Amino acid sequence: xxALTLENHLQFQANHAQPRxxxxxxxxxxxxxxxxxxDLQLVNGYMRFRGILGHEFVGVxxxxxxxxxxxxxxxxxxxxxxxCDMCLSGLANHCxxxxxxxxDGRDGCFADFICVPEANLHEVPDALTDEQAVFVxxxxxxxxxxxxxxxxxxxxxxxxxxxxxxLLVTQVLATTGCKLTVIGRNEVKLSLAEKRGVQAxxxxxxxxxxxxxxxxxxxxxxxxFDLATRLVRPRGSIVLKSTYAGEQGVNLAxxxxxxxxxxxxxxxxxxxxxxxxxxxxxEVRSMITRTFPIDQAMEAMASAARPEHLKVLLDMRK
Amino acid sequence: xxALTLENHLQFQANHAQPRxxxxxxxxxxxxxxxxxxDLQLVNGYMRFRGILGHEFVGVxxxxxxxxxxxxxxxxxxxxxxxCDMCLSGLANHCxxxxxxxxDGRDGCFADFICVPEANLHEVPDALTDEQAVFVxxxxxxxxxxxxxxxxxxxxxxxxxxxxxxLLVTQVLATTGCKLTVIGRNEVKLSLAEKRGVQAxxxxxxxxxxxxxxxxxxxxxxxxFDLATRLVRPRGSIVLKSTYAGEQGVNLAxxxxxxxxxxxxxxxxxxxxxxxxxxxxxEVRSMITRTFPIDQAMEAMASAARPEHLKVLLDMRK
Numbered sequence: 001x002x003a004l005t006l007e008n009h010l011q012f013q014a015n016h017a018q019p020r021x022x023x024x025x026x027x028x029x030x031x032x033x034x035x036x037x038x039d040l041q042l043v044n045g046y047m048r049f050r051g052i053l054g055h056e057f058v059g060v061x062x063x064x065x066x067x068x069x070x071x072x073x074x075x076x077x078x079x080x081x082x083x084c085d086m087c088l089s090g091l092a093n094h095c096x097x098x099x100x101x102x103x104d105g106r107d108g109c110f111a112d113f114i115c116v117p118e119a120n121l122h123e124v125p126d127a128l129t130d131e132q133a134v135f136v137x138x139x140x141x142x143x144x145x146x147x148x149x150x151x152x153x154x155x156x157x158x159x160x161x162x163x164x165x166x167l168l169v170t171q172v173l174a175t176t177g178c179k180l181t182v183i184g185r186n187e188v189k190l191s192l193a194e195k196r197g198v199q200a201x202x203x204x205x206x207x208x209x210x211x212x213x214x215x216x217x218x219x220x221x222x223x224x225f226d227l228a229t230r231l232v233r234p235r236g237s238i239v240l241k242s243t244y245a246g247e248q249g250v251n252l253a254x255x256x257x258x259x260x261x262x263x264x265x266x267x268x269x270x271x272x273x274x275x276x277x278x279x280x281x282x283e284v285r286s287m288i289t290r291t292f293p294i295d296q297a298m299e300a301m302a303s304a305a306r307p308e309h310l311k312v313l314l315d316m317r318k
Numbered sequence: 319x320x321a322l323t324l325e326n327h328l329q330f331q332a333n334h335a336q337p338r339x340x341x342x343x344x345x346x347x348x349x350x351x352x353x354x355x356x357d358l359q360l361v362n363g364y365m366r367f368r369g370i371l372g373h374e375f376v377g378v379x380x381x382x383x384x385x386x387x388x389x390x391x392x393x394x395x396x397x398x399x400x401x402c403d404m405c406l407s408g409l410a411n412h413c414x415x416x417x418x419x420x421x422d423g424r425d426g427c428f429a430d431f432i433c434v435p436e437a438n439l440h441e442v443p444d445a446l447t448d449e450q451a452v453f454v455x456x457x458x459x460x461x462x463x464x465x466x467x468x469x470x471x472x473x474x475x476x477x478x479x480x481x482x483x484x485l486l487v488t489q490v491l492a493t494t495g496c497k498l499t500v501i502g503r504n505e506v507k508l509s510l511a512e513k514r515g516v517q518a519x520x521x522x523x524x525x526x527x528x529x530x531x532x533x534x535x536x537x538x539x540x541x542x543f544d545l546a547t548r549l550v551r552p553r554g555s556i557v558l559k560s561t562y563a564g565e566q567g568v569n570l571a572x573x574x575x576x577x578x579x580x581x582x583x584x585x586x587x588x589x590x591x592x593x594x595x596x597x598x599x600x601e602v603r604s605m606i607t608r609t610f611p612i613d614q615a616m617e618a619m620a621s622a623a624r625p626e627h628l629k630v631l632l633d634m635r636k
Contacts, residue, residue, distance in 0.1 A: 222567065241574075243574050244569060256559075261582070263580075
């Protein structure tokens, strides 16, 4: 099968061995996959990952379970043991022995086929296109923000970063009716937020008054964290949505002096994301800036790294 | 009057001008003052403070208000405007225009006299000695921890740091009945915790299993924060009690991946601290390792910086 692998370097393989599903697993034929900032970080050494990249996808179950066969599915990325203290306490996404599709100890979805635990599957409603369904994983991560802070109409909230994740988080927060601003560098991306009625501010034109109740940091950079500490009010909250992969550290002095709450935030509920897409509470199609056939996966990765692109997709349907 | 001042360098002055109280202020004759890690950081350039150092003290009101005259008092350190958005929203300790005794824009208490806002005063009950009352400010800061996390008998909690603040926080947490460990480097200090029934572990003998519900970081060092991220469980909390004064940053990667909550924590309620001392819920006298007359303030500061010392006091009574 075709696959994009990361060993000592990134490589497209036209004849990679097809995986075989184990007990409780299904083999899924991938239809469409999305490239995420984490994929780009993995190429730069994050997690020391080796194998097939990719964790955002929609596909059709090929084999493994008669009840799932032929169904169009999306798939949760954490593969868990259901026996450790975290799993038993209801925090399975933090399983001590977890593997994570295309991120940690397990092959991902930038390939014609992927093996996944049956328990991780969610059926995609007919109302959704493949191009919508491929956003379920990052959209679920964006929805996780709502479970961690009580956003409401009186909340003064800011999203730092107008990239792939930032614009998803912006749309999710906008559904709460909060007083929302998104901060970024790219005028085209900021205009996408403005089209949805959200105030967009270029970072160079920003005035920090330290009066925002909550800031959601979606850049994963120390500069983004520093900006968040200057925007947030004393006793306010900073939600960290992006992994901090670099060596460069952040300064916590103002977190203590201003008694700020910093909330790490990762994966979310697929059911919420699927529901939001069906209700059209969130619009994702305009975020797709380019779709490449899987054969051009190397070009697709290079494209996704360029600041003018939002979501870049890999198409395995042809 | 006698005073320890920080201008271009630290200096004891035998004939410093005595302050005059303004409207709504009292002149307090200082009896006993405590040296805190923040004082040592200020000498190293933190906050670029200039003036008389010191913010932990007990004294007697000399003049300024007939209702307070002659009363023995302790004093909250944040002097606030009562008009800004923070003051009006009930977060006066975060007043936008605040000055802070001996820390920010206002002379402190390492002197024979200090001027303070009448509204900041708390009368000291007769049951308490000066040596107990001088601990009210840092003990209130330790109690702030309880208002930020729901400690209980099932909570697995750790305090990092067995210094002045760490041992106060340890005693405060112990009152909740939580499963408590304190981690430090100094055997003598750790033994003080053990004498009060708290498990004490030398940092070199520590095994990190990532299974603590909450870690209270009292060292203010990036190494302390890094240790906290390895001790805390996924979805657990880290409370930051110490100011991070240095340039060296911390890495937030595991805060995101493990969805940790980081809580900055500063000043607390004096009433809680006074009440705890009267009830003898917390024992502070054994933490005093040395008391110097104010004339030897320079030697006292040098003493307080040495790792074998806990609380070093300055005595103005003679």
